[in-house]
Amino acid sequence: MQIRKVLEEKILEAFEHIAVDVDRVQVLPASKPEFGDYQYNGAMALAKRLKRNPKEIAQSLVESIQKGDMIESLEVAGPGFINIKLSKYWLSTRVTQALEDTRLGVSIKNDPIKVVIDYSSPNMAKQMHVGHLRSTIIGDTLANLLQFMGESVIRQNHIGDWGTQFGMLIAYLEELGEGTEGTLKDLEQFYKDAKKRFDEDEFFANRAREYVVKLQSGDVYCLNLWKNFIDKSLSHCEEIYQRLGVNLTREDVRAESDYNDELANIVKELQEKGLLVESRGAKCVFVENSDTPLIVQKSDGGYLYATTDLAAIKFRVQKLGAKRILYVVDSRQSEHFKLVFKVARAAGYAPKDIKLEHVKFGMMLDKSGRPFKTRDGGTVKLIDLLQEAVNRAKEAIRQKDEYSKEEILKIAEIVGIGAVKYADLSINRESDYVFDWDKMLSLDGNTSLYQQYAYARIQSIIRRYGKEPTGTVAIEDELERKLVLKLLELEDTLILASNESAPHYLTNYLYSLTTLFMKFYENNPILKDDIPKELKESRLMIAKATAETIKLVLGIMGIKTVDRL
RNA sequence: GCGUCCGUAGCUCAGCUGGAUAGAGCACUCGCCUUCUAAGCGAGCGGUCUCAGGUUCGAAUCCUGACGGGCGUACCA
Incomplete structure (x- = not known):
């Protein structure tokens, strides 16, 4: 359910109705709950162009918007904000429908494009270390996400298997x-x-x-x-x-070495296109606004990373048919990719309609703000990091309850690894982030364990209920309304995250969803004896929808859920 | 030096591309378990959004400058 898009279309229609030309309409979630569910702020920006009073514009817009059964109320507030409140009935119906669908009502893109995602790319000469973590899991999450949205995703693990x-x-x-x-x-x-x-x-x-x-x-x-x-x-x-x-x-896997045979040809083609310049003995391509060139052949005749990257772009566009290529590589390489992309454009390997994006991310730091290293200054092996996460999770579980050995191992694996992934994905990828064990495996705040706990609580309720919940959702109070609205924001969130290649939108969403659920859980008992059947079923369905949503989003991040915690 | 990214509560972070009184978690202080998992919920405390100008109905967000920091700066990947 793309709520925002539907509202935007309604507003566009209304604009047409009042004969005002606009190119783009953007509806945002309400900045405060008192204002309603969504807001449209465009009237103020238009006021100047139209030389009209923004309040008037907003008012005539409000009068022209078709409310249907979706919108309960429209209000003009302040200097020209339009506050939109959705109807309880519509929300209830939609969430009931979403539950009937394995995709929870998220549509599949009907005009998929081929997207190549280049991520992980470890060096074969060394063991994987923490430096590979972010690329691997951010890249994989984006790949899963785009795939779920219906794009035709091609994963490329550009492993470093060549060199002296x-x-x-x-x-x-x-x-x-x-x-x-x-x-x-x-x-x-x-x-x-x-x-x-x-x-x-x-x-x-x-x-x-x-x-x-x-x-x-x-x-x-x-x-x-x-x-x-x-x-x-x-x-x-x-x-x-x-x-x-x-x-x-x-x-x-498409290794560096797979491009070896193409490298000489790349240099030749750059030469033929008149892009190649010899400078200080090396073969270079100079681009505008950059003093340093892209070197494609060393003075000793050897080829470089840049040459391989150009060959890879050519391959991805010409052989794989990529329309969009994402490079999930750390932000220190942004200059490099800027140059490579420019040269790829100039050489015609990537025509204008092909999107080339450097999905950059920051470094992992320790608590004191220095690059994350072992005590003796070495790189932390990924396998050790994961094992420690699992061990810590095991400790946490042991304190809580008595489980069988296998159960503990299974849960600790899911919870521990999930915590590492979630902690990484929950931070805006472009900024450096501080790796903190305590925070990561804590249950409070925006952590994976908080999600897991909410999920397990719901599973526990369903177990106690004894059968698969059925029935329809009928929103009873404000808390339920907010929770259901949040549930229906799933698709908008997925779209936002995929547009921005920003997994942290997913975790932010989950956190606000789960927070609302926890409040709902505290205040709205489900299985108590004095709860009427229909209310019980409605609440069960809301809880179930929450669990399904948590599972789906964690699943996109490649994090499993456990039924008991 | 030049380029680039950044500077939001004591700490770790959000803030959806210019919207209404800037939000969370941790920490600290208090309250809630004979009631679906208290690994939870609620209340309080905490801010000159680094600083100074500018753009406009409106700025944490855009522009200029200063200060502070990360990263990159010719044959490594």
């Missing part, structure tokens, strides 16, 4: 010989050991360099060693994806 360090790594892998399964388990250590060998043993270092060259020239022996290495490394990532509930599979 791989010569060293495969040389070391070879040296250790067969039975290296266990050794590769800790990639971090493997990398360190290999580096140590490289620094200490000239002979080894030379072989490593030789292997780089051999790899690049397609030597079969080296390629096999390398493939073996990448395969193992990728399995580690997949373990993490699975634990995180991230929908990335091998089919989504």
Whole structure:
């Protein structure tokens, strides 16, 4: 249910009726509950252009808006605000209808476009660390969201599987010989050991360099060693994806190395288009308003990240048919993407109608505001972080109740991992955020546990009720009205979040929904004996709709729910 | 230096692209469990939205400048 859109259309119609030209109408949620449910503030802005009194405009608009069974009242307030209040009957009917639909009344886009989302993109030479967390879960949430909205989503895991360090790594892998399964388990250590060998043993270092060259020239022996290495490394990532509930599979992997054969051609095409300039020995493309060029070929002939990115854009547009490409990459790379996008446009790889967006995000900081590191200053491995979250969740559950061992493990996994994801997604992605265990696993405020708790409470009620709730919603009081209205704001929220590529709109929505539910729960008993049947059913349905909505939105974020907590 | 993002309660954060008296959580003070999960709810406390100008009916939001901070600044990814 797109409430805002429907209201906006009604206002547009009214404008037509009073013969006023407007290009865009924006309805906003009421800034205060006393004002109603929604407001339209456009009359004031129009007053000047029309040289009319804003109050008059608002008044004639109000008189022309078709209320139907949707709108209960329209009011002109202050200098020309229009306050809109929806009818209880309409809200009740709509929420009852939404419950009959597995999508909870959210429509599917009927003109889907192909959207490529580039996210996670770990480096195969190293273990995944906290630096990959945000890209992975923000990207995955956006992918899930757009997919749910009906877009045709193509996930791309642009893994870093190429570069000089791989010569060293495969040389070391070879040296250790067969039975290296266990050794590769800790990639971090493997990398360190290999580096140590490289620094200490000239002979080894030379072989490593030789292997780089051999790899690049397609030597079969080296390629096999390398493939073996990448395969193992990728399995580690997949373990993490699975634990995180991230929908990335091998089919989504399009590695850097997959573009190798195209790189020379990219440089050639840039040359042919007259974009290439040689500067300080390197092949560069200069763009307007930037002193630093995009370097596509080093003076030693090697290609760079930028070259691969251009090849990737070409591939995504020409082969995958992408109309919109999202790069979920940290904000430090914004200059890089600005340049790459400009060059891609200039070279014709991304025509004007293709949207290129850098979905940037800030860094993870510790409590003292420094980049999030281990005590000894190293990077925090993602697997360790997740395990700690699960352990902490386990502690919290143990204190509360007696569960079987399996139950505790299962709940702790969902709650712990969910807490990490929710904490990350609930912050405006563009700002840096402070990673705080206590806050994350707290039950208060905008946290995943608060959602889980509300969900579990509802499940508990439904269990006690003993059967699947049926019936119709009939709003009884102000609290129910607010809660139902919030439930119906689901689609508006999803649209907002997907338009802005901003998952925190989802968590903000959930938080306000759950807060309203908790109040409803405290004040409006459902299963008490003296509650009449119809009221009981209505309240049950409202509770059920709340639970379904929580589940759906958490699901988009790749967070599972538990029936008991 | 230049570019870029930011500065909102003691702390962590919202504030939907210019709307009405700037909102939450934590912390602190109080109140509510023989009643559907108190991992909850309610009340209170807390603000010169960094500062100074400007734009206009109206600014935390837009513009200019200052101050403070993050990040990026030619062959790493």
